[in-house]
Amino acid sequence: MTSLFEPVEIGKLTLANRVVMAPLTRNRAGEGQVPQRIAAEYYGQRAGVGLIVSEGTQPSAVGQGYLNTPGIFSDEQREGWRAVADAVHERGGRIVVQLMHAGRIGHPDNKPTPDVVAPSAIAAPGTIVTAEGPRDHPTPRALGTDEIADVVGEFVHAARQAVDAGLDGVEIHAANGYLVHQFLAPSSNTRTDGYGGTPANRARFAIEVVTAVAEAIGPERVGIRISPSHNIQGALEEDAAATGETYRTLVDGIAPLHIAYLSYLADPRSELIRDLRARFGGPVIANDGFGTVTSRESAQAVLDEDLADLVAVGRPVLANPDLVERWRHGAPLNEPDAGTFYGGGARGYTDYPALDA
Numbered sequence: 097m098t099s100l101f102e103p104v105e106i107g108k109l110t111l112a113n114r115v116v117m118a119p120l121t122r123n124r125a126g127e128g129q130v131p132q133r134i135a136a137e138y139y140g141q142r143a144g145v146g147l148i149v150s151e152g153t154q155p156s157a158v159g160q161g162y163l164n165t166p167g168i169f170s171d172e173q174r175e176g177w178r179a180v181a182d183a184v185h186e187r188g189g190r191i192v193v194q195l196m197h198a199g200r201i202g203h204p205d206n207k208p209t210p211d212v213v214a215p216s217a218i219a220a221p222g223t224i225v226t227a228e229g230p231r232d233h234p235t236p237r238a239l240g241t242d243e244i245a246d247v248v249g250e251f252v253h254a255a256r257q258a259v260d261a262g263l264d265g266v267e268i269h270a271a272n273g274y275l276v277h278q279f280l281a282p283s284s285n286t287r288t289d290g291y292g293g294t295p296a297n298r299a300r301f302a303i304e305v306v307t308a309v310a311e312a313i314g315p316e317r318v319g320i321r322i323s324p325s326h327n328i329q330g331a332l333e334e335d336a337a338a339t340g341e342t343y344r345t346l347v348d349g350i351a352p353l354h355i356a357y358l359s360y361l362a363d364p365r366s367e368l369i370r371d372l373r374a375r376f377g378g379p380v381i382a383n384d385g386f387g388t389v390t391s392r393e394s395a396q397a398v399l400d401e402d403l404a405d406l407v408a409v410g411r412p413v414l415a416n417p418d419l420v421e422r423w424r425h426g427a428p429l430n431e432p433d434a435g436t437f438y439g440g441g442a443r444g445y446t447d448y449p450a451l452d453a
């Protein structure tokens with residue numbers, strides 16, 4: 097049986113172990129949405145996992161959803177990421193940046209442009225945090241058919257910036273109700289052009305983004321994260337047959353590219369996820385979602401049952417810079433403090449102690 101602590105190859109990388117730091121938004125970017133020195137310290141501390149996936153990072157100004165999330169489209173942002181990549185590499189780790197275009201999950205007050213775009217002009221339910229407090233999600237502007245290639249181009253530009261910065265690759269965020277997922281889900285996509293109306297059409301945007309990014313930086317540097325039927329942020333996928341068809345189309349569309357990995361936030365034991373893994377044919381990263389915090393036992397069980405090749409771990413890595421060592425030795429864990437997840441400074445960010453401290 098495969099152990100969490102065994103090396104694994106993805107793309108052209110050999111990872112030291114199968115624990116992946118899950119993408120975690122921390123809202124601590126500086127002016128111009130530039131990652132700060134403290135971000136390099138934070139990620140460097142966590143370099144002992146096999147692979148770090150960065151916090152969701154906007155590929156363009158329009159793509160920003162939340163306050164103080166980093167971008168990777170400007171020169172200043174790219175240089176901020178270079179410091180992060182260097183800090184992780186100096187400690188023997190690997191890191192890819194998660195490219196997250198938030199689409200309709202956003203607010204004009206949270207970003208340098210008032211434009212909020214989505215597949216269709218349908219507001220997400222509920223509110224979003226702004227500097228002035230929670231506000232209703234705005235009704236987004238539906239992207240014109242002729243604009244879609246430009247948005248794909250934003251992902252390509254961001255991916256090139258990531259490689260320039262010395263990062264090991266990118267993860268396309270197609271999960272959790274953000275732009276790519278908004279295309280996949282029928283509740284947020286009522287388009288009547290080639291990007292909506294049928295399961296296959298709803299998968300088109302995701303396939304185009306992955307294909308274009310893989311062509312630009314090499315497939316071995318590209319991963320994708322999906323969350324079928326996560327039913328979050330109003331991106332609802334409640335018809336199992338249609339959802340299955342959409343995601344099978346997506347995975348069949350990208351499998352021939354031989355990208356580095358497919359990551360999912362979903363029940364790893366579900367029939368659809370097992371089928372998608374078989375169709376994909378390459379390395380798969382599992383995370384069973386927010387419901388329960390990932391534990392060493394639940395992570396190892398996923399490998400024991402051969403449901404995935406690696407396991408993405410969120411809150412335990414956030415709170416334990418040396419999680420892999422702690423898990424290896426069965427040592428006690430720091431508890432994550434949800435009050436310092438989103439925004440602030442060093443507290444709850446770089447001050448979680450390592451075991452030897």
Ligand SMILES: Cc1cc2nc3c(=O)[nH]c(=O)nc-3n(C[C@H](O)[C@H](O)[C@H](O)COP(=O)(O)O)c2cc1C
Nearest residue numbers: 118119120121152385386388389390409410411437
């Ligand atoms: C503070 C916080 C921020 C998150 N930010 C992101 C994100 O930027 N991108 C993403 O795909 N998932 C994000 N997630 C989801 C995590 O990657 C992960 O799937 C989730 O925390 C469940 O795993 P865990 O039980 O190991 O924490 C976030 C979760 C938390 C708790």
